[in-house]
Amino acid sequence: MSTPLQAGMESTVKPESGEVTPAMEAKADDLVSRYPVSKRSAVLPLLHLWQETFGYIGPRGVEWIAKKLSLQEIQVLELVTFYPWFRQRPYGKFHFRVCRTLPCALGGSGKTFATLQKLMNLKSDGHEGAMVSEDGRFSLEYSECLASCGTAPVILRNDEFHQAVDEKRATELVAGCK
Amino acid sequence: MAFTEHRLIFKHIDAPGYTRDITCYQKHGGYEMLKKGLTMGGPAIREEVKKSQLRGRGGAGFPTGTKWSFIDPTKVTKPIYLICNADESEPGTFKDRQIIYKDPHQLIEGMILSCFANGVKLAYLYIRCEFTEGWKILENAIEEAKAAGFLGKNILKSGYDLEIYVHRGAGAYICGEETGLIESLEGKRAYPRIKPPYFPAVLGLYMCPTIVNNVETLCNVKHIVEMGGDAYAKIGRPNNTGTRLLCVSGDVVKPGYYEFPCGAITLGQLIYNVCGGIPNGRRLKAVIPGGSSAKVLRAGEVYKIKEKDSQGNMVDRDVKLDDLRMDFDSLAGAGSMAGSGGVIVMDDSRDMAECLANISTFYAHESCGQCTPCREGVLWLKKILSRIADGQGRDNDPDLLKDVADRIAGRTICAFGEAAAWPVQSFLGKFKEEFQIRIRRNGAAAKRDTVSLTH
Numbered sequence: 291m292s293t294p295l296q297a298g299m300e301s302t303v304k305p306e307s308g309e310v311t312p313a314m315e316a317k318a319d320d321l322v323s324r325y326p327v328s329k330r331s332a333v334l335p336l337l338h339l340w341q342e343t344f345g346y347i348g349p350r351g352v353e354w355i356a357k358k359l360s361l362q363e364i365q366v367l368e369l370v371t372f373y374p375w376f377r378q379r380p381y382g383k384f385h386f387r388v389c390r391t392l393p394c395a396l397g398g399s400g401k402t403f404a405t406l407q408k409l410m411n412l413k414s415d416g417h418e419g420a421m422v423s424e425d426g427r428f429s430l431e432y433s434e435c436l437a438s439c440g441t442a443p444v445i446l447r448n449d450e451f452h453q454a455v456d457e458k459r460a461t462e463l464v465a466g467c468k
Numbered sequence: 469m470a471f472t473e474h475r476l477i478f479k480h481i482d483a484p485g486y487t488r489d490i491t492c493y494q495k496h497g498g499y500e501m502l503k504k505g506l507t508m509g510g511p512a513i514r515e516e517v518k519k520s521q522l523r524g525r526g527g528a529g530f531p532t533g534t535k536w537s538f539i540d541p542t543k544v545t546k547p548i549y550l551i552c553n554a555d556e557s558e559p560g561t562f563k564d565r566q567i568i569y570k571d572p573h574q575l576i577e578g579m580i581l582s583c584f585a586n587g588v589k590l591a592y593l594y595i596r597c598e599f600t601e602g603w604k605i606l607e608n609a610i611e612e613a614k615a616a617g618f619l620g621k622n623i624l625k626s627g628y629d630l631e632i633y634v635h636r637g638a639g640a641y642i643c644g645e646e647t648g649l650i651e652s653l654e655g656k657r658a659y660p661r662i663k664p665p666y667f668p669a670v671l672g673l674y675m676c677p678t679i680v681n682n683v684e685t686l687c688n689v690k691h692i693v694e695m696g697g698d699a700y701a702k703i704g705r706p707n708n709t710g711t712r713l714l715c716v717s718g719d720v721v722k723p724g725y726y727e728f729p730c731g732a733i734t735l736g737q738l739i740y741n742v743c744g745g746i747p748n749g750r751r752l753k754a755v756i757p758g759g760s761s762a763k764v765l766r767a768g769e770v771y772k773i774k775e776k777d778s779q780g781n782m783v784d785r786d787v788k789l790d791d792l793r794m795d796f797d798s799l800a801g802a803g804s805m806a807g808s809g810g811v812i813v814m815d816d817s818r819d820m821a822e823c824l825a826n827i828s829t830f831y832a833h834e835s836c837g838q839c840t841p842c843r844e845g846v847l848w849l850k851k852i853l854s855r856i857a858d859g860q861g862r863d864n865d866p867d868l869l870k871d872v873a874d875r876i877a878g879r880t881i882c883a884f885g886e887a888a889a890w891p892v893q894s895f896l897g898k899f900k901e902e903f904q905i906r907i908r909r910n911g912a913a914a915k916r917d918t919v920s921l922t923h
Binding site: 324333337 | 639723756760827836
């Protein structure tokens with residue numbers, strides 16, 4: 291017997307491990323309360339909350355959010371696949387997003403990306419989305435304009451924003467991943 | 469000749485000792501305009517905004533007073549919503565980031581005033597999630613404003629109630645399109661709505677009348693309340709009033725953000741005097757004056773701009789690229805647009821095919837996929853441009869590109885179609901020979917001396 295496939299979910303998407311704590315439930319309820327007219331509006335905030343807690347959005351997250359907001363699971367999943375910020379698999383402990391848009395490209399973001407890729411020993415599989423190191427320590431992807439074109443090239447390392455990241459600075463940032 | 473900035477919105481940005489907390493903001497006169505506005509009353513504020521001739525700072529340049537006048541709070545029976553569009557993601561634009569990170573209360577005060585003026589009781593601040601600290605800063609600012617009685621129930625005992633919530637996007641450029649933003653805020657994919665009938669002023673958020681304004685626009689409202697619409701309209705030029713935040717990036721010595729009265733400086737003054745010119749002894753080749761969706765301008769071009777002469781007659785005037793005024797009407801007259809104020813400068817070492825390939829990669833990534841011409845077309849644009857950049861171009865590729873682009877613009881629900889097509893049409897129109905040379909020099913030689921901009 292094969293495992294039944296979740297709609298739109300690759301069979302490789304593993305259920306997230308970990309428990310939804312009462313504190314997380316309370317946080318979610320607070321987020322929902324910000325949308326008195328339609329709780330469906332809370333899908334994005336709850337997806338953010340889930341991804342920040344569990345690292346990615348798998349079948350458990352989709353189910354939990356759908357239940358919480360009285361939606362069909364597809365109404366949650368279709369947002370996961372639409373919005374580039376959300377991911378369906380775990381990324382590295384240190385996730386790097388390098389801006390690839392024109393001003394950053396003029397400023398050398400291609401070199402920054404190549405430097406990071408080399409330092410992290412990552413190989414592209416030719417697919418869209420992030421490259422993740424085998425030990426789960428690093429992941430790397432291009433991002434579109436991060437709105438700081440005057441200090442190009444810019445990157446995000448997890449939630450930290452870094453400006454003027456040339457090859458030297460990129461090397462320091464990787465070394466600073468503790 | 470020195471070019472002194474006229475800092476209205478950016479007055480306190482980067483000022484020594486200025487912090488983003490409410491105490492510092494109030495020490496500098498913060499929330500005094502809210503008090504003034506509450507005594508003036510909503511209709512009076514709307515009248516001042518109309519008189520100010522303020523035009524939207526998000527990209528389209530639509531008059532804010534007119535946008536507001538589509539909704540009459542005394543006649544509308546449904547709730548009215550206001551959304552601040554803080555989804556700043558037009559390539560080349562980084563002005564709203566400065567306000568959000570460094571002076572968030574200015575935005576909150578402008579937003580409360582705008583909500584009050586339009587009878588709004590519930591408002592959302594839609595911020596892109598890549599501003600990973602920005603949304604926390606705004607939530608904190610909202611908390612501070614609430615604690616001080618500037619937000620929430622019975623604001624400053626005026627009887628007016630208002631709640632503002634921060635809503636984070638999730639990395640989709642299309643959420644900057646106002647109806648896409650509304651769909652996103654409703655918890656859906658950000659598919660823009662067709663207009664008519666879904667004008668936000670009529671059928672906006674939850675099918676109720678909705679005002680969507682950019683961060684900079686809302687900040688301006690505070691200053692209009694302070695100085696009055698007539699005085700505000702004296703800054704800048706007729707029909708191009710107020711100051712403009714300009715973001716300069718790319719090949720200039722001093723990239724950055726600057727504030728000038730609208731049209732007070734020319735493109736040449738901005739690049740050479742304010743931003744220190746082109747580095748490394750290079751020369752200007754091309755400039756995109758209003759975010760990557762704006763049509764490119766080529767160094768050395770001369771435009772026919774309609775202007776009033778001393779007798780008040782409209783006459784055509786020849787204007788060189790360097791002498792183009794940085795305002796809405798002049799840049800539109802040159803066939804481009806002031807857009808979101810993002811000026812991207814390219815020097816003569818840059819390969820236009822690579823620059824365009826980079827831009828088209830952006831649009832290929834960001835199309836929402838709703839309309840066939842755009843969904844399919846942008847991928848073809850990217851594919852063809854990438855092969856040209858990779859040295860695999862074919863002889864008829866420039867014509868093919870133009871053909872695809874021409875079939876996107878005007879055939880989509882939202883303006884993204886134009887935004888994706890205009891760069892292709894303008895780069896090809898102005899630098900066609902460069903594309904042809906690149907194609908002729910096919911193979912490894914094509915990539916010879918350029919730093920690759922495509923990934």
